[in-house]
Amino acid sequence: MSVAARVDAWxxxxxxxxxxxxxxIVVALFAWAYVTARIRHFGDFGARDPADFQPVGVVALASxxxxxxxxxxxxxxxxxxxxLATVVGWRHRIVAPxxxxxxxxxxxxxxxxxMLFHTENLLVLHVxxxxxxxxxxxxxxxxxxxxxxxxxxxxxxxxxxxxxxTAATYFVAGIAKLGAPGWLSGDLLRHHVAWDLLRKAELGSxxxxxxxxxxxxxxxWPFFASFTLLVELGAPLALLGGRWALVWTxxxxxxxxxxxxxxxIFFPYATTGVAFxxxxxxxxxxxxxxxxxxRSAAAPPAEAVxxxxxxxxxxx
Amino acid sequence: MASPRTEAARAWLVSLVMVGAxxxxxxxxxxxxxxxxxxxxxxxxxxxxxxxxxxxxIDADGRTTIVPPELVASPEVLQTKxxxxxxxxxxxxxxxxxxxxxxxxxxxxxxxxxxxxxxxxTDSYQVVGYFSGSRDPIQGAVHARCRVPR
Numbered sequence: 377m378s379v380a381a382r383v384d385a386w387x388x389x390x391x392x393x394x395x396x397x398x399x400x401i402v403v404a405l406f407a408w409a410y411v412t413a414r415i416r417h418f419g420d421f422g423a424r425d426p427a428d429f430q431p432v433g434v435v436a437l438a439s440x441x442x443x444x445x446x447x448x449x450x451x452x453x454x455x456x457x458x459x460l461a462t463v464v465g466w467r468h469r470i471v472a473p474x475x476x477x478x479x480x481x482x483x484x485x486x487x488x489x490x491m492l493f494h495t496e497n498l499l500v501l502h503v504x505x506x507x508x509x510x511x512x513x514x515x516x517x518x519x520x521x522x523x524x525x526x527x528x529x530x531x532x533x534x535x536x537x538x539x540x541x542t543a544a545t546y547f548v549a550g551i552a553k554l555g556a557p558g559w560l561s562g563d564l565l566r567h568h569v570a571w572d573l574l575r576k577a578e579l580g581s582x583x584x585x586x587x588x589x590x591x592x593x594x595x596x597w598p599f600f601a602s603f604t605l606l607v608e609l610g611a612p613l614a615l616l617g618g619r620w621a622l623v624w625t626x627x628x629x630x631x632x633x634x635x636x637x638x639x640x641i642f643f644p645y646a647t648t649g650v651a652f653x654x655x656x657x658x659x660x661x662x663x664x665x666x667x668x669x670x671r672s673a674a675a676p677p678a679e680a681v682x683x684x685x686x687x688x689x690x691x692x
Numbered sequence: 693m694a695s696p697r698t699e700a701a702r703a704w705l706v707s708l709v710m711v712g713a714x715x716x717x718x719x720x721x722x723x724x725x726x727x728x729x730x731x732x733x734x735x736x737x738x739x740x741x742x743x744x745x746x747x748x749x750i751d752a753d754g755r756t757t758i759v760p761p762e763l764v765a766s767p768e769v770l771q772t773k774x775x776x777x778x779x780x781x782x783x784x785x786x787x788x789x790x791x792x793x794x795x796x797x798x799x800x801x802x803x804x805x806x807x808x809x810x811x812x813x814t815d816s817y818q819v820v821g822y823f824s825g826s827r828d829p830i831q832g833a834v835h836a837r838c839r840v841p842r
Contacts, residue, residue: 423765489766491770496726540710553734575773580758
């Protein structure tokens with residue numbers, strides 16, 4: 377077998393449709409909850425000064441000016457609705473790409489007012505991957521009457537791609553730090569954390585007093601800096617699966633918990649572990665929940681069952 | 693249903709485009725963007741003195757409190773910072789208007805408690821030692837003052 381054939385066999389290794397379906401549910405559910413809980417953030421730009429608008433990404437390509445009120449609200453609400461439809465796997469081929477496009481738009485638009493929300497990068501990319509994949513062939517409304525799908529390469533490569541996008545994202549962040557003088561000694565990180573916390577404190581925002589206290593000590597910073605680099609540059613190892621994926625995921629979650637504790641910066645998608653779900657057989661956790669939910673939705677109300685039993689008892 | 697060859701070609705095309713796009717910021721000269729980032733945070737040395745543009749509330753006894761970002765521009769602290777800095781660039785009229793707008797919101801929400809006037813200021817702080825020593829600014833400039841309406 378040639379190297380190309382081996383790579384192809386690994387990348388497109390057959391996987392169960394339920395795994396991709398479970399990933400659709402988990403990732404889209406997170407994205408839907410995120411957008412819905414922050415709908416003001418994504419929809420309310422009425423009080424912003426139009427002079428602060430600096431379009432980024434797709435917004436820069438499409439528009440040079442802020443959208444008139446209430447268009448951002450409508451788009452945020454549409455994103456939430458499309459997200460819900462994607463979670464339940466309804467008309468996936470149309471709705472999931474629509475959700476991915478809307479999510480890309482509303483997050484890019486919110487990042488077009490002076491601050492790039494790097495916390496949302498991976499979520500947007502994962503939703504895009506799932507939108508381009510047959511992720512509603514199982515555990516979906518679309519799959520209600522379809523025969524059970526067998527393991528297939530068409531379900532395997534999107535799962536690999538989700539993992540590769542995760543690994544590449546961390547790897548890029550690691551390479552950026554590798555070229556920064558003073559990173560490994562911890563001086564750069566310590567100074568940056570002190571600077572960031574000071575800025576938050578003097579802008580009246582939430583900051584970590586513990587992180588502030590840490591910046592007055594030398595000892596932990598070389599460790600923090602090395603650990604960060606290890607997690608980021610080591611991300612491709614998670615693609616090997618098994619224990620590699622487990623160890624890396626634990627390390628990545630610890631890293632993000634550390635960022636919350638020291639810097640009061642919360643990467644919800646990563647810290648909750650949802651960003652790393654593609655490295656695991658998530659269908660084992662999701663499938664029983666969906667089955668139970670379906671049974672309870674399909675079961676007739678208790679009173680009707682009792683009445684039926686009473687009638688049936690007379691006939692017996 | 694597509695042929696196996698077409699399915700394979702589609703899988704590789706989508707995969708290479710997506711992974712290539714995420715790795716593209718590694719190329720020299722690429723600017724940070726969304727959702728494709730160069731992750732420039734932490735890669736450059738910050739200055740030893742932090743210059744902060746902020747809005748400060750002052751009570752009747754002269755005690756100062758920082759006006760929280762959601763009352764200035766946005767709950768997002770960095771967007772608020774940018775709003776203040778950009779307003780300073782636009783000149784005195786714009787700064788005076790920002791001060792009045794924030795004062796109206798401070799009056800409406802009743803916080804910071806007891807605020808009687810606001811100042812839009814630029815203050816400089818020593819980064820090293822800020823959390824272990826003095827938090828007083830080493831230098832400061834007032835760009836606008838306004839009263840909090842009663």
